[in-house]
Amino acid sequence: MTAELVRGQNHPLSEVRLEIRISAGRPVVAAATLRDDSGRARSAEWVVHPGAPVLPGLEVSRQAAADHRLALDLGAMPEAVHHVDVLLALPAAGGGPTRFGAVAAPFVAVTGLDGTELVSYTITGLDAESAVIALELYRRQGAWKVRAVGQGYASGLTALLTDLGLAEAGELAAAAEEAVAQGLARSVAPPPSRTTDDARSHQAPAPPRPDPAAAVSPHKGCSPEGQVSGTAGPAVQQPASSMGSGGATPAAGSPPSPPAGRTIDYRHPRRQPAPPPPAASGQPASPSPSGHPAAPKAAGAAPVGHDGQPARPVAGDATGWSMDERLYNQVWGMFEDLARTTAAYRSAVDFADSRMDKELDQALSDPRSRIGGQGDDAREAARAKHTQLVDQARAALDRDLAQLTDESEVVEPALPAAYARWDNPVWHGYRVPMENPMAVRVGDLHLPEDPSLRIPMLIRLPLERGLWIDSGRWASPDDSFADAGERRRLAMEAAVANAARLIAVHPPGEFGVHVVDPAGSGAQALAPLVRTGVLAGPPAAGAAGVADVLSRLTERVDLVQMAVRGGAPDALPPGFDAGEQLLIVNDFPHGFDDRAVTQLRYIADEGPAVGVHLMMVADREDAAAYGPLLDPLWRSLLRLTPVPDDHLADPWVGHAWTYEPSVVPSGSQVLQLVLTEVAAARRDWNR
Numbered sequence: 001m002t003a004e005l006v007r008g009q010n011h012p013l014s015e016v017r018l019e020i021r022i023s024a025g026r027p028v029v030a031a032a033t034l035r036d037d038s039g040r041a042r043s044a045e046w047v048v049h050p051g052a053p054v055l056p057g058l059e060v061s062r063q064a065a066a067d068h069r070l071a072l073d074l075g076a077m078p079e080a081v082h083h084v085d086v087l088l089a090l091p092a093a094g095g096g097p098t099r100f101g102a103v104a105a106p107f108v109a110v111t112g113l114d115g116t117e118l119v120s121y122t123i124t125g126l127d128a129e130s131a132v133i134a135l136e137l138y139r140r141q142g143a144w145k146v147r148a149v150g151q152g153y154a155s156g157l158t159a160l161l162t163d164l165g166l167a168e169a170g171e172l173a174a175a176a177e178e179a180v181a182q183g184l185a186r187s188v189a190p191p192p193s194r195t196t197d198d199a200r201s202h203q204a205p206a207p208p209r210p211d212p213a214a215a216v217s218p219h220k221g222c223s224p225e226g227q228v229s230g231t232a233g234p235a236v237q238q239p240a241s242s243m244g245s246g247g248a249t250p251a252a253g254s255p256p257s258p259p260a261g262r263t264i265d266y267r268h269p270r271r272q273p274a275p276p277p278p279a280a281s282g283q284p285a286s287p288s289p290s291g292h293p294a295a296p297k298a299a300g301a302a303p304v305g306h307d308g309q310p311a312r313p314v315a316g317d318a319t320g321w322s323m324d325e326r327l328y329n330q331v332w333g334m335f336e337d338l339a340r341t342t343a344a345y346r347s348a349v350d351f352a353d354s355r356m357d358k359e360l361d362q363a364l365s366d367p368r369s370r371i372g373g374q375g376d377d378a379r380e381a382a383r384a385k386h387t388q389l390v391d392q393a394r395a396a397l398d399r400d401l402a403q404l405t406d407e408s409e410v411v412e413p414a415l416p417a418a419y420a421r422w423d424n425p426v427w428h429g430y431r432v433p434m435e436n437p438m439a440v441r442v443g444d445l446h447l448p449e450d451p452s453l454r455i456p457m458l459i460r461l462p463l464e465r466g467l468w469i470d471s472g473r474w475a476s477p478d479d480s481f482a483d484a485g486e487r488r489r490l491a492m493e494a495a496v497a498n499a500a501r502l503i504a505v506h507p508p509g510e511f512g513v514h515v516v517d518p519a520g521s522g523a524q525a526l527a528p529l530v531r532t533g534v535l536a537g538p539p540a541a542g543a544a545g546v547a548d549v550l551s552r553l554t555e556r557v558d559l560v561q562m563a564v565r566g567g568a569p570d571a572l573p574p575g576f577d578a579g580e581q582l583l584i585v586n587d588f589p590h591g592f593d594d595r596a597v598t599q600l601r602y603i604a605d606e607g608p609a610v611g612v613h614l615m616m617v618a619d620r621e622d623a624a625a626y627g628p629l630l631d632p633l634w635r636s637l638l639r640l641t642p643v644p645d646d647h648l649a650d651p652w653v654g655h656a657w658t659y660e661p662s663v664v665p666s667g668s669q670v671l672q673l674v675l676t677e678v679a680a681a682r683r684d685w686n687r
Contacts, residue, residue: 002109002117005148011119013137013144016074018118019111020086020135025104026096027064028088029180031157033164034058035083042080044168047161051179058084063652064091064180074137074144082139085149085164088123089131089157093181100126100152108134110146113465114605114636121148128154313407315414324416328438328458331411331419334404335445335455336652341400342447343653348393356386401450408453415441418505419456422497422664422671430504430674432681437461437505442498442640445648445657457648457659459638461505462580466604466614468637469495472621487642488587488617492525494642494661495584495617497671501662502582503534504674508685510579514553515539516546518591522617532675534682536581546591550599553583553612557603560610580611588618589626597626601633 003011022030031049033041041047048055050062057076061068070086077084088106090097097103100123109120123134129152136147153159157176161169318333320326363378413424418437420426421444440461444454471491503511515526517539529535540549559576563569572578583603592600604614616637623630639647642663646656664671 003119005119005121005146007125007148007150010145010147013074013110013118013146015112015118016144017113018072018074019113019115020068020070020072021109021111022068022070022086022088022106022134023108024066024088024106027066027091028068028106029064029091029157029176030060030068030070031087031089031176032058032060032070033085033087033161033166034077034081035085035164036080037082039083040165041161044166044172046081047166047172049172049176049179051175061651062179064093065652067654069651072137084137085133086135086137087131087157087160088134089160089176091180092156092177099128099130099154100132101128106132106134110135110137114632116632116635119146119148121150123150125150126152130154131157131160133160313403313410315411324418324438327411327415327419330407331456331458334407334411335650337400338404338447338453338455339650339652339655341397341404342449342655345393345397345449348396349390352386352389352393355389356382359385397449401453405450405453408455412456415456418501419458421456421662422668427670427674430677432508432678433505434507436507436510440501440505441662442467442501443662444660446660447655447657451658454660462608462611463613464608466608466616466637467495467498468616468618468634468639469498470619470639470641471617472619484619487619488521489525490642491617492522492586494640494663495586495615496525496529497661497663498640499582499584499615500528500534500671500675503678506580508678508681509577511582512536512577512579513582513584514549515584515586516549516591517586518542518546519587522586528671528675532672532679534675534679543591543593543596546596547593549583550596550603553581553603553607554599556581557606557610557612560612561606564610578611580613582613582615583607584615584617586617587622588616589623597630601630604633604636 005011022028029050031047033048034046034055035041046055048058048060050060050064053060053062056078057073059071061070072084074084086108090100090103092098100106105126106123107120108123110118112118121135123132126132132152133149136149138145138147153163157173158169161172166172316323316326316330318326318330320329359382360379363375363382366375412421415424415426416437417424417426417430417433418439419441421441438461439458441456441458443457445457446452446454469491471488473487499513503513513529513534514536515522515529517523517526518541520539520541522539523530526539530538540546559572560569563572585600588600589597600614603612607613614637620634640661641647641659642661644658644660646658648657648659649655650657
């Protein structure tokens with residue numbers, strides 16, 4: 001049960017690996033500070049903010065966003081850390097509100113990794129404050145607690161950090177604002193500069209600039225890593241596990257239209273902006289609408305080739321220690337770029353719609369406009385402006401989509417097997433790897449603005465949460481999947497394809513698969529795994545088979561947990577298989593009694609930390625007889641569908657992304673070839 005805190009109240013924390021979810025309704029900056037037992041933040045290295053978003057055990061978003069998910073591992077905190085403060089601040093850039101009294105009360109929740117809320121706090125009573133300490137997590141007698149603080153500062157983030165004893169408060173606040181400004185700069189392209197003649201042709205004053213669009217609420221089951229943080233996370237990365245703003249709305253009369261010939265900067269997965277072009281001697285940089293020098297736009301700073309033309313994208317042209325890491329980061333950067341450029345387009349269209357509605361209302365409300373056809377002229381002019389704004393926004397979107405498509409056409413063929421589609425030629429030259437990959441592909445993601453542009457959905461390895469292949473009734477306008485048997489068959493085939501990929505991307509002996517198929521309904525789909533002998537044992541059938549497999553895996557979780565907690569991970573029984581283990585459960589809850597359900601939940605909750613993972617192939621409605629008892633189980637799993645479905649959201653702006661599973665092409669023998677190679681490598685390994 002969630003504990004709803006009020007200012008000053010504290011509550012014990014039963015977990016150390018947490019998420020802090022922030023919902024503000026408007027873009028805010030999230031940051032955090034670490035303090036020692038005396039309550040002092042020792043240096044700038046004890047502050048995590050958008051410009052320096054990662055510390056051991058703590059990560060915040062690199063952007064201002066209406067929704068945030070902060071990853072926090074209190075067990076990874078240095079011994080010297082006794083306090084963790086969660087900070088919120090309104091960004092100075094973007095033209096938004098400058099005080100919390102002008103926005104909805106921010107809501108903060110501390111949750112477990114399965115999404116269960118432990119405590120929540122609504123920060124009320126704020127007025128002129130532009131920065132606030134939301135929560136304090138603190139160590140008491142070896143245990144951690146959380147306190148609702150809600151202390152605000154009218155002078156902003158600098159005053160807050162100064163109050164925490166940081167001599168570098170001004171520099172830290174400036175670094176955070178600079179990182180946020182760069183993020184805003186690359187999410188919406190700059191308006192075109194006007195010449196003197198242009199200015200003379202616009203004598204009428206422009207309407208006031210509208211507020212930035214609020215973030216879209218995340219869809220149920222979203223994760224950048226899975227998040228597409230199962231992230232998906234790509235993983236659906238992780239994830240990802242952390243929500244972004246909808247992008248700034250363009251100023252009236254100035255729809256986004258960046259200078260021609262400028263494209264995405266492909267040199268960094270986070271699309272860090274390139275330095276602005278040097279200004280003429282004695283000439284200041286062009287000011288932004290806020291009056292500060294305009295931040296360079298990442299979407300308009302592509303590297304230039306020797307011929308003066310924008311350089312072509314290069315696969316792996318991102319930061320990382322290995323090619324796999326660079327490609328992973330590049331895919332994640334493409335995912336973020338597509339989310340943000342689409343947010344900018346949608347924001348511009350929303351602004352054009354609201355502007356046209358306002359002008360039409362004004363024309364209809366003025367009795368004088370009904371004389372001599374003035375009303376018709378006003379309506380026609382409003383529609384023409386709307387069309388112009390939408391066309392210019394679409395042109396900017398099409399330009400960015402073309403650039404991302406070019407990058408995708410270069411990156412996709414270069415992906416390693418773990419990241420590649422099943423129709424990629426890399427699988428035909430497959431050899432069993434000797435190292436574990438960073439991530440694995442579980443499907444593709446795309447948006448309705450360009451369904452042909454697919455972003456690989458990668459989730460980080462080892463898996464931090466289980467997978468749920470939904471065999472229930474999916475959203476289908478023509479009800480083409482009404483047959484329950486067909487839905488179960490497709491779901492099981494998707495599960496086998498994902499399981500085969502997980503087996504194939506791990507070294508020999510590093511990944512084992514167990515199958516529970518109580519009624520034997522998945523025999524046809526499981527045939528490739530059974531024929532090649534890559535399973536740890538034959539699929540378990542009946543209630544007795546279910547009980548046997550669950551008992552063995554539950555005992556394995558207990559043994560590894562005891563060994564790890566006792567500081568003796570090498571003291572496991574002789575012959576103990578130390579590889580990762582995956583349990584595939586088909587047709588849950590058929591064949592499960594109450595004890596088996598409890599064991600399954602235990603494996604789902606405790607297994608990932610010790611290398612035991614769960615993949616469910618099930619229809620949630622089939623388990624309705626258990627009532628809310630199994631709700632935590634469903635929430636702990638990353639939901640995937642065997643057909644396209646728009647149930648995932650990104651961690652930046654919360655778009656509804658259409659997920660498409662990674663399935664083997666019809667008639668292809670690639671799955672059989674890959675699994676045969678895996679089986680041969682295992683035999684050689686065990687000799």
